[in-house]
Amino acid sequence: MSDNSWNGNERNRLLVNMGNTADRAETGFVEAAAPYGLDSLGDGRGLGIADFDGDGDQDLVINNYVSKAQYFVNQVADGHWLQVRLQGRESNRDGVGAIVRVETDDGGRHQMRVVTAGDGYASQYSRVVHFGLGGDEEIDRLEVTWPLGRTQEFRNVAADRLIEIDEMIDSVRVIRGPRSTPRLERVEPPGTVCKTPLPGRTKSRDEDAAP
Numbered sequence: 001m002s003d004n005s006w007n008g009n010e011r012n013r014l015l016v017n018m019g020n021t022a023d024r025a026e027t028g029f030v031e032a033a034a035p036y037g038l039d040s041l042g043d044g045r046g047l048g049i050a051d052f053d054g055d056g057d058q059d060l061v062i063n064n065y066v067s068k069a070q071y072f073v074n075q076v077a078d079g080h081w082l083q084v085r086l087q088g089r090e091s092n093r094d095g096v097g098a099i100v101r102v103e104t105d106d107g108g109r110h111q112m113r114v115v116t117a118g119d120g121y122a123s124q125y126s127r128v129v130h131f132g133l134g135g136d137e138e139i140d141r142l143e144v145t146w147p148l149g150r151t152q153e154f155r156n157v158a159a160d161r162l163i164e165i166d167e168m169i170d171s172v173r174v175i176r177g178p179r180s181t182p183r184l185e186r187v188e189p190p191g192t193v194c195k196t197p198l199p200g201r202t203k204s205r206d207e208d209a210a211p
């Protein structure tokens with residue numbers, strides 16, 4: 001293998017969901033890699049998405065062919081959120097294949113996540129599923145459907161925390177609340193460290209080091 005790329009070192013893309021409602025169907029997704037500082041020319045071959053620093057938003061790690069991996073810290077998310085970790089008992093331990101649904105805004109907004117194992121080429125995300133909630137401070141209804149068919153329903157779940165749901169226990173266990181100390185103060189896997197700036201501004205480690 002040489003150092004050349006069959007893909008031509010194309011710029012990374014970031015598609016932002018603008019909210020696809022009946023009266024705004026044309027908005028859909030907008031490409032916004034450059035303003036969020038993610039339009040690297042690296043030859044990306046794998047992507048990991050998780051809340052690596054434990055502050056309630058999703059961060060990114062991109063693995064590049066030949067060149068160093070990149071770690072992007074999310075510094076732009078400002079809405080409410082909920083993270084759900086499943087503990088399987090009769091189904092598999094990690095709840096792979098389970099479906100988690102949340103309803104907010106008096107039933108006006110529905111979101112769904114599937115717990116997966118393997119999320120892209122040479123990549124796997126966290127088994128914790130993440131919901132961005134915008135201005136909603138509470139989930140009206142949360143439903144878990146386990147692979148073997150058991151269904152659990154919870155009402156009025158507070159936002160801004162990591163919770164765990166056991167397949168055989170019909171209550172929510174709070175693992176990390178909004179005032180907890182972040183799980184990790186700083187995470188620096190080997191490679192280039194790029195902190196995501198505010199929209200409209202691109203900043204890299206090289207720029208940080210400039211006099």
Ligand SMILES: [Ca+2]
Nearest residue numbers: 051053055057
């Ligand atoms: Ca984070």
Ligand SMILES: [Ca+2]
Nearest residue numbers: 055057074075
């Ligand atoms: Ca953050």
